[in-house]
Amino acid sequence: MAYQISTSLAIYFVLWWVVLFLTLPFGVRSQQEEGVGAPGTDPGAPVLARMGRKLLWTTLLSAVIFAIGMWAYYAGYLSIERLSKLMGMPF
Template sequence: MTAYQISTGLAIYFVLWWLTLFLTLPFGVRSQHEDGVGAPGTDPGAPVLARMGRKLIWTTIISAMIFAIGMWAYYAGYLSIERLSKLMGMPF
């Protein structure tokens, strides 16, 4: 593997990790209004307990699985430029 392949793989994983993080952020969050607890002067929509550590771990696991499936599909030939351009109806 060349340095370009490694850096491209890391860049793709980084973008995938951020997308997965934003997808997992709303799960399991309860607002102060829903729990009926809250400090005076705070927004009632503020989370009571965000559990960011747990979300970061799940984000890493989910994005690693998606990345692994994508790499498998690429090396198996399912994600080649020729195949994708044919699916989109564009000449290659």
């Protein structure tokens, strides 16, 4: 049982990071686009990153994707036999 929990947490952790990198560019406006910026800063630097909102969205999206994946696994759609058959590899 502990092995399954630790494996699930590892899968969720990796999925969370992938979703974080997918959500980072959404809603970001650069200093150049806004027409503001401090002297000596990169014009491509974000004006307002809103990281709290992005972390919340990342957690919610990761939980939904993880839940769909777990449902598919327990329903038998993600079994090793089925996936190896779809990829044309002998099991």
